[in-house]
Structure formats: C-alpha cells, structure tokens
Amino acid sequence: MKTLEKVNYKGFIWPVIIGVLLWLATPIKPAAVPVAGWHMLALFVATIIACITRPLPIGGVSIVAFALTVLTKTVPLDKAIVGFGNAAIWMIAMAFFIARGFIKTGLGRRIALNFVKAFGKRTLGLAYSLIGVDLILAPATPSNTARAGGVLYPIIESLSQSFDSKPDDGTERKIGSFLIFAEYHGDMITAAMFMTAMAGNPLAQTLAKSNGVNITWIGWFLAALVPGIISLIVVPWLIYKMYPPEIKETPNAKEWAQGELDKMGPMSLSEKLMAVIFVIALILWITGSFIGIDATLAAFIALALLLLCGVLSWQDVLHETGAWNTLTWFSVLVMMAGSLTTLGFIPWLSKTVGASLHGVNWFLALVILIVAFFYSHYLFASSTAHITAMYSAFLAVAISVHVPAMLAALLMAFFGNLMASTTHYASGPAPVLFGSGYVPQNKWWSLNFVLGIFYLVVWIGIGSLWMKVLGMW
Structure with a gap:
C-alpha cells in the first residue's frame, strides 16, 4: 500500500499567520501603496518565510505561491507565467x-x-x-x-x-x-x-x-x-x-x-x-x-x-x-519580486527610506545599506531567498539617494554571496561543510564575523575605487 508523501504542515503556520495578517492590514496600508502592491507584499513575505520554515521543498512552496498569486487575482495568469521565460x-x-x-x-x-x-x-x-x-x-x-x-x-x-x-x-x-x-x-x-x-x-x-x-x-x-x-x-x-x-x-x-x-x-x-x-x-x-x-x-x-x-x-x-527545481522556484520568485516593483510597493519603499536618508552623503548611505543587507543575513538560510527578499528594495533606495546605480547594483550583488560569512546555515555549501563536523559552531561564527569585516572593508573600499578606475561610476 502506497503512503502519502511527507509534508511538514507545522511549517505552514508562520507563513500563513503573517501572510494573512498583512493581507488583512490592507485598510491601514500606506496611501501611496496600491492595494495589489500590498497584497503582493503579503504573498511575497509569506513565501519567503515558507522558504525558511520549509513546509515543502522550495519548489513546492513556489508552486503554492504561484497558484495563490493568480487565484487571488493579484497578478493575472498571462503575466505571472512570463517568469518562466526569463x-x-x-x-x-x-x-x-x-x-x-x-x-x-x-x-x-x-x-x-x-x-x-x-x-x-x-x-x-x-x-x-x-x-x-x-x-x-x-x-x-x-x-x-x-x-x-x-x-x-x-x-x-x-x-x-x-x-x-x-x-x-x-x-x-x-x-x-x-x-x-x-x-x-x-x-x-x-x-x-x-x-x-x-x-x-x-x-x-x-x-x-x-x-x-x-x-x-x-x-x-x-x-x-x-x-x-x-x-x-x-x-x-x-x-x-x-x-x-x-x-x-x-x-x-x-x-x-x-x-x-x-x-x-x-x-x-x-x-x-x-x-x-x-x-x-x-x-x-x-x-x-x-x-x-x-x-x-x-x-x-x-x-x-x-x-x-x-x-x-x-x-x-x-x-x-537541481536545474529543473531551480528553474521552477526561481521563475516564481522572480515574478513575485518583479511584481512588487510593477505594482508599486518597491517604489514607495525606496522613496520612504530614501527620505529618511535625505542629506546623508551618498557613499555613507551606500555603506549603511550594504552593512544592513550583510548582517540581516543572520535571519536567512538561503542567499537566494535573501537576494529575492531584499536586493531590489535596497538597490532602489540606494539609487533614490543618488548612489551611482552600477556601483550600488554590483556591490550589493557581490554581497549577495559574501554575506554567507555569517552562520553555519548561511548558504548551500555551509551545511555540507559544517555538517562534516570538522569546525565547531562557535569557531564557525567567530571566524566568519572577523572575515565578514574584512569583506566589507575590501569590497566596499577597494572595490569602489577599482570600479571608479574602470569608469563604472
């Protein structure tokens, strides 16, 4: 007799609770954010949390997210399906x-x-x-x-x-x-x-x-x-x-x-x-x-x-x-992340945060954004999920405070990898290599913390100067 596939139903609890609460908060959303943009935010946040709690493998999570996005009429099917042609x-x-x-x-x-x-x-x-x-x-x-x-x-x-x-x-x-x-x-x-x-x-x-x-x-x-x-x-x-x-x-x-x-x-x-x-x-x-x-x-x-x-x-x-799995969930997450921009949430967020940084030197603003982007990775178990959740918003903010666009885009893309210098669950290789048992967790975290500072100094400092030499900004 065949048995049902195992589903971690407990993993749905937090994504559903937070997603529903955000959805129900639509009446008190910022006036500048369209209703569809706010609904997309609720679905997107719930999806990212589900990528962390793993009720299903990430491919399964993305299929559920895709179905809900279209079912709720947040994004029409003909536009949602375009992500698979990226x-x-x-x-x-x-x-x-x-x-x-x-x-x-x-x-x-x-x-x-x-x-x-x-x-x-x-x-x-x-x-x-x-x-x-x-x-x-x-x-x-x-x-x-x-x-x-x-x-x-x-x-x-x-x-x-x-x-x-x-x-x-x-x-x-x-x-x-x-x-x-x-x-x-x-x-x-x-x-x-x-x-x-x-x-x-x-x-x-x-x-x-x-x-x-x-x-x-x-x-x-x-x-x-x-x-x-x-x-x-x-x-x-x-x-x-x-x-x-x-x-x-x-x-x-x-x-x-x-x-x-x-x-x-x-x-x-x-x-x-x-x-x-x-x-x-x-x-x-x-x-x-x-x-x-x-x-x-x-x-x-x-x-x-x-x-x-x-x-x-x-x-x-x-x-x-691995290829077909990545193709599936990436397509959905890219569609959702892109919809946050087209439906108005990211433009609103960039203006709001940009206003709070008004008057701050653009390079200092860039450093603040990258440091925040880097250390927020302690909350993520996937570099890709982190990039999906925050890259576009942080880049939009950087551009809004007059950081040279190419400089901001590349540095944040680089740190989408370098932020793995945090935890033993920070990226795909981390659980493989940490799981071997050769490096204890306290050493993994403490050594990573020191090397993380090195990356911030070298890639922001020397990296920015090098890109200036190349004429990229």
Missing part, C-alpha cells in the same frame, strides 16, 4: 547542465587532483590549490554547493583522512578543519566573482535590470576581479593564522594525488571534449557583449555541443533535478 533563469539551468558534464566525465576531479599534486607540498599551499580549482570551475558552475560539496568536499575529506585527521576521534585540527573552512570561504569568493558562479547572481542581474541597471557578464567579472583576487590571496592566509592546522607540511599529498590520478587513468575523450566546450562557453560569455551573443544563448550553445558530442545524454539533462 532568460537569466534559463542561463542558470543551462549552467547546471554544463556542471553535470564536469562531474560525469570526472574532469572536475582530475583538475583538482592535478592542483593538489602541483601545489600541495604545504598545508597552506594545499588550501590555495583547492580554491584554485573552485576558481576554475566557478564560471560554469552556478551551484556553489555543487562545487564545494560535489567536487571539492570528497577530495578534502579523503586528504584529511590520509593524514589521520577525523572529527570523530578529535584529530580534526590536524588539517581537516583548516581545509574545510578555507574552501568554504574560497567558494564564497569565487561565487562573488562570476555572474554564473551562484544561482542567485543572475537573479540579482535580473532585479538590477528592473531598476534600470544592465549588468553584463564581463562587467561583473571585471568589477569583481581586484577585490576578488585580494580576497583569494589574503583570506586563506588569515584563516591559516587565526585557525592554524597542526600539520604545516604535506609532502604525502603529492603522492596521494598521483595515486588517485593513476586510478583514473589517462584523460578520456569525454574529458577532453568537456574541456574544449567549457573554454568555448567561457569565451562566449566574455566576448558576448561585443559579438552580440547573449550569456543565456552562450549557455544553450554549450549544452547543445555537449549533447552533439555525446558528453551528455538527454537523460542526463532530464535527470539533472
């Missing part, structure tokens, strides 16, 4: 499929093992080599969880165990704790450096466009390049000093990596084809704005080549549940 969201899905090619062919693991073999003589060098792999994979891997959890974590775990560093016998500080935490931050930094490196980044690009700011792939990369490189160099060293491993030299890492490469054998044809197609995708993303090929089209071209060459099968595409 080009940026399809680019995310395509990049998921490209990432599947790295995993299926073993190319991602081969790259990682070669880095360990070349640079892993010392523990700090080992961390840099692993982060270097993350950096290479990031442009074509929109899931930072896939990079950290699917490709690098298994290698870190194997390496740690080869040095007798295990959390279950109290030897985690030998090498495992340092490598785990260094990779967490390396993954966070690389996610901020590329528009296609984390699922929430194209969402930020889409929300920025709705505020009149057009961010290109190459523009994002160039703006993030200097603060990103500084962070990639300095942060692992800071972690090494604040949370040092007991083992400083790792001469056996080279032998271990070579042994694993020997097991893999010579590079296969599928790996070679994967590497060539990845380079083609990267070139198209970099040059797309000059040759007239949209970033989403470039991703479609890459997937088409993977299918034509037999690197991926159509069944691989169909079975890539």
